[in-house]
Amino acid sequence: MPTNGTVHDVGAGSAAGASGCDTLLACAAAGNVDGVAEMLRAGAHDGLEALGEACRTPLLVAAAGGHAAVVKLLVEAGADVNARDSSGKVPLMLMAEEGHAEAMEALLAAGRDVAVDLRDSNHTLLSALHLAAAAGHAACIRLLLSAGADATARDHQARTALHAAALQAKDEAVAALLHSEPVGNVNDIDALGCTAIRLASSGQNDAARASVVRQLLTAGADPALAPGRGKTALSAAAESGNDLVVTALLACGERAALEAKDRTGYTALARAVCAGHVSTVRLLLAAGADASARDSTGTGVLKMAISVPGSQELVDALLPAISAADLDYAPPGGETALWHAAQSGFGREAVLRLLEAGADPEAASAGPRTFLTAAARSRWKPDLFRALLAHPRCPDVNTAAADGSTALHSAARSGNADMVQALLSAGADAAALKACGSTVLMEAAWASDDGDTAWLASVDPDSKAKALLLAAKCNGEVLGALLAAGLECKLPT
Template sequence: MEHLINSLMQLTYAQLDAQRALPFKTVPYTGGNQNWSLLMPLSINRVSLSSSKTQSNRLLCAASSKLLYRSPENERRSKICSKFTTNDDTDIELIARVPENNTALTIVAYKLWIIRFRVRRKGSHFYWLLKSLLLSILCSTFDVCIFILTVGIKETHDDNLLHNSSSSGDVDTLQHVLNSGRVRIDCCDSEGTTALMLASAQGHFCCVRILVEAGADVNIRRKSGTTALFFAAEEGHLEISRFLLESGFDVVTNGGMALFIAAQGNYMTIVKTFLEVGCDPNYSMSDGAHSLFVAAQNGHLEVVKILLQNGADVSKARNDGATPLWISCQMGHASIVRELLLWGANVDEARKDGATPLFKASHKGHTAVVEELLEFDPCLGLLANGETALHAACLFGHQEIAKMLIRAGADVQLPNQAGETPLQLAEQLGYDSIINLLSKFIQPAKTVSKETIL
């Protein structure tokens, strides 16, 4: 390793000597056991350097300052440094300041929209490698920088050069990294995220194609079970989704989750594509939610229709017992409620706590949903949770729904499990309009017609 580092240092110094015609000045510095004769850009005077700074920090400031000297020749150097910053565990204090009270690297970040690359300490060789990297930045030796970053200084699992270039769509850097042969194309972070997943999520089709053609595994899953296709579908990237399907994606094993996220996002064309290739419409997530459930929950009527037409189970419940009908009633999606009922959904299918779709719609005040449900003769009596839909309407002051329920035959004097009638609940909460409505039905002295009052 030391021999390699010395060779790199000699190469970078040779490059420095070749660039003395540029607007630079020589700054002598003695550090450790070596004497340094650094070639600094003239713009270094924008950065305040004190004698207490480390060699590495001086080099970092020099590299940063050179980037501040903008010119067409600096584009490649900018691309290199835009992948570079230091991590907290490197012991390099970026304390050099400029008039705006920012570090040198902060200025570079602001100027170049820096993409962070964390350099991880690598034993006793770390500082030598860092010096070589910074000198390479100064000299614009692109290939040397790439070599150091991909070989000498190992990428961290959560933020490496391969991942950064894939996520940002930097095709040139990605190709250089892959051509070096020094990285594992399917290397992942602590959560299992790969470069292919990042490129897919960001919609960088060229990077996705390069990675797949270089051997990236399209079926790798993160710890959460998500795949590259999942991330592409989540953001609605149709072209990438189709490409991944054509590149050997296992729809039987992994397709259900991708369909789920596409249905949730209302990406109709992607949903159709996934169904055509055999993705399971009844695949359930860890909480029991499935494609039809999330489509109903989010009000995506057309997605609901195509899922039902392709075998989605209209009565399949989440782990808590909530069905697509139940959740659409809670959210107030009347058109979806009707569609599900026409496909045979049980109007009284309750959640595990005993709340029925009608109870939940009455509770939430969704008048149009209650109207749809009443056409399918739901239960108006005491439910498993010890309440009635009329109790729910009165408890939350929904007068119009109370009228609809009474018109449909709800018993205004039926007590709940606590022995309270709907009228008593309304009186406790001070809902005068509901009190007046219900009072008309409990006058013993005369018979009252519901049709007359309502």
């Protein structure tokens, strides 16, 4: 058999030249009815099974191009209506995929005397009906159904044509399928545990997707159905930020969908929060979503919000729905939302919002640290950190952790000169000692930064060797700030 790209056409003869096409394949591709008819009259029937690009016969080529009159001629001449190209598609599938309803009608009409197999599928079990549905060709769907195509047939993912149309948000295709006989079960589940309405709910926010969801709801689709504790339709829409679909689903009044949790313990609200969809969060809260719900690890939506870029806006949306108990909730061995925000790269700007809402910086947290020693370990914008220190609910800057370290020790150890300056200005004690005897200066000397350290040689003449030994890992800016504050420079022995 010829390989892809090879043209093997027999019997073109002088009639081909007269028609302006060199081969039957070329005439079929061009939709040249006269040329095809002339070649067939001249006895070019051997060319009916010639193979061109993608192993397509003249009929497959004409089908892909939607040339109805050529299709009719070729079928009447005996072309194989069930021939397959290299992708496993037969002529009917190519027409369905491209939406060539007229050519499909010609094939089906000619097929009354020739066996056109409506059950045919490609290597992934996609039938012509699946392909028409996924592409949204309603006219082709109606033709196939009237000819006897099976609307309940499933592909390799156990999806019906309705699944395919819903996934691609083809509202006209969904309408055509829902009006078919038999319709099949609108709540059929595919191999991944998804119904048509669940598939329709994922994806970009557009009117067609919402239209599909409304049609499916009218037809009896269950939006709360989620086998194996998968995502419900509402959770899928919330995760996609598809507010039009969320609105359509909420309009059906299914409270169960708001409270349903997937296998990770996430509700629709949690999905919207983690994806950063502020408008969707507001929609769900207005509908009565529970802001106190927690996932399987005990994490609440407020703490989830803090890990999202742009978390401040999410926190603002959630705070009115958060109770005092939930504001300071910490899962076993975990941290409160406030603590998490103080240490999170995305959440620091939410710290002031949480403090203003009444969050307690002294609430339980994992580990031996204090709120400020934890905050001082990370990189804050200088102005934001100063605003935190100036806040009336901010803890005392000299509160020591279990190991005796203060926020100043942490800031010095992290090598953050701006934070050191801010703490000193707020009254931090530069002479405080950790339980192990380490001073703030010692912590700063061990900060991993190769700044200008020449000044260390004059810090303590009696311990010059030790100072020079530490110099390789000191942060000149931090130490300079400490010296400028009048720090006692004696290094511990």
